[in-house]
Amino acid sequence: MxxxxxxxxxxxxxxxxxxxxxxxxxxxxxxxxxxxxxxxxxxxxxxxxxxxxxxxxxxxxxxxxxxxxxxxxxxxxxxxxxxxxxxxxxxxxxxxxxxxxxxxxxxxxxxxxxxxxxxxxxxxxxxxxxxxxxxxxxxxxxxxxxxxxxxxxxxxxxxxxxxxxxxxxxxxxxxxxxxxxxxxxxxxxxxxxxxxxxxxxxxxxxxMKDPNTCILVCNSNVKHQLSGSEYPLRKQQCKDALTVLQSLDPKITSLRDASLEQLNEVKDRMSEVAYRRARHVISENDRTLEAAKYLRKNEYEKAGKLMTESHFSLKNDYEVSCKELDFLVDLAMGVPGVYGSRMTGGGFGGCTVTLLKISSLSSLLDKFEQEYEKHTGITATAFVTRPxxxxxxxxxx
CATH class of the missing domain: 3.30.230.10 (Ribosomal Protein S5; domain 2)
Structure with a gap:
């Protein structure tokens, strides 16, 4: 590729x-x-x-x-x-x-x-x-x-x-x-x-100045239209979970104020879908703060692990991924030197972002080229970016 x-x-x-x-x-x-x-x-x-x-x-x-x-x-x-x-x-x-x-x-x-x-x-x-x-x-x-x-x-x-x-x-x-x-x-x-x-x-x-590390953005070339029902629906489901959490503690004004322990305490008082949406948001905030801490220390393996955990939370709890994005992440994580990979953006198509060693870039691109179109019928495109x-x-x- x-x-x-x-x-x-x-x-x-x-x-x-x-x-x-x-x-x-x-x-x-x-x-x-x-x-x-x-x-x-x-x-x-x-x-x-x-x-x-x-x-x-x-x-x-x-x-x-x-x-x-x-x-x-x-x-x-x-x-x-x-x-x-x-x-x-x-x-x-x-x-x-x-x-x-x-x-x-x-x-x-x-x-x-x-x-x-x-x-x-x-x-x-x-x-x-x-x-x-x-x-x-x-x-x-x-x-x-x-x-x-x-x-x-x-x-x-x-x-x-x-x-x-x-x-x-x-x-x-x-x-x-x-x-x-x-x-x-x-x-x-x-x-x-x-x-x-x-x-x-x-x-x-x-x-993020490490010259041996790079960021690869890969476009699945699956198009999405987020102004339909899915995006507003997720927002409403988060509000539904928040309402239940506020009955536990009125100081919780958004999901960022809640812990997973508090969410589990009121799990039986909300729908299973609202619970999973809130679990993603609360755990994602924790992952984001941790990832920033690791990146400051150039601990890319730990930051990358959190990125990949984020993808599976988006896939399973928030349900905004798709089979093409999942496949790109799976391919990336099978290449030595890849620290982490996840979907990025609103979901239902679009791009993945992968943190990896520069020395592994050509192997990853070859993997994408050999496997992605064969399995999906779609040609992906990719670019490397610096901040x-x-x-x-x-x-x-």
Whole structure:
């Protein structure tokens, strides 16, 4: 299996500049960008006010544009035909094309919170894979929030920009996501994962600089659509478990406050499904905090073991994996030098993330190539990433 190349950011920016000039017959003034992410561990904990440990990809979404001095925003995308036009207004509604809703949602949230949004011309160019569980939507939201911050001469707290992106996702894409994706896209630090407390939005860098270790992201190329019933259903099941736990102790305001001992104490008072959902979330918070501790000490075997335990909890207790993701994890764990592997993202397809020795990379890729398509009929794709940096913008000369 060949690795997908990582296009240098400068090349992606230049594609954006060229597309802008072709589309609008003028020169842009601002380039903004924000990365996708992969989550090492801490899945489906963010909307339960828990802990997550993501890192930014080196792949970025780039916005190139400028104020246009008119009353209408115009946006083009390298990936889609046509030009989207809308007036910046608090009353904007979702519509077609669907990709433009993430942008409209960010615009609306700036306006509702008292920030001016001048009409603009802009183009979108992205290297972040769509539908692979690596947060292409969050990278688009945060990149556009950064672009608006630049053209509007605003200075927002990073957490506020992330919350604007999350709100856009909730209202304009009908996706009740947590805050992790937007926060890591905004706040990421090069060569570090971030241990994020999704209640306080506080975060700590977890350095990952070992040159002998790498992170492989493998896309199962099974597509998922999370805004259907499954994601909201999991969220409701967690709430059901929380309600029972609160009858035991009213100080438990989210699942992150509960222990497995407390959960087992009230197990008979909730449905078996709600129990398993809560068991995943509570144990996943513990695993995430432990994994961060081990990574800081370069104890990759221990951190990797927790990643693999996370996958089986997601498979069995949270039931968001699928046979293709399970197969990729099984293949990875059969290769010497692999520390741990798990599904990453919301589930029902998308990617796995694997922590391994660089010396084992070619063996793992060979294993994926030989076995995955033969068993599934699908060709997987993969890329290696280092922890990248978060959103930023620059003015063009």
């Amino acid at each position: 060949k690795l997908l190349p990582t296009t240098p950011l400068e090349e992606v920016e230049q594609r954006g500049v060229s597309l802008f000039k072709k589309t609008f017959d003028s020169d842009p003034q601002i380039v903004a960008h924000a990365p996708g992410r992969v989550n090492l561990i801490g899945e489906h904990t963010d909307y339960n006010e828990g802990f997550v440990l993501p890192l930014a990809l080196e792949m970025q979404t780039v916005i190139v544009g400028k104020k246009n001095g008119k009353d209408t925003c115009r946006v083009a995308s390298e990936a889609f035909e046509g030009l989207v036009e809308f007036k910046p207004s608090k009353d904007l509604k979702p519509g077609d094309p669907l990709w433009s809703n993430y942008i409209k949602g960010v615009v609306v949230n700036f306006l509702r919170n008292g920030y001016d949004v001048p009409a603009f011309d802009a183009v979108v160019v992205s290297e972040v894979p769509v539908g692979g569980g690596v947060s292409s939507s969050a990278s688009l939201e945060v990149a556009f929030a950064t672009f608006i911050e630049a053209i509007g001469h605003h200075h927002l707290e990073p957490s506020k920009k992330a919350l604007f992106g999350q709100a856009a996702e909730h209202e304009f894409a009908n996706m009740p996501c947590g805050i992790m994706d937007q926060l890591i896209s905004e706040c990421a630090m090069r060569d570090c994962a971030l241990l994020i407390d999704c209640r306080s939005l506080a975060f700590e860098p977890v350095e 990248g940096s978060g959103a930023s913008y620059k003015k063009l000369e």
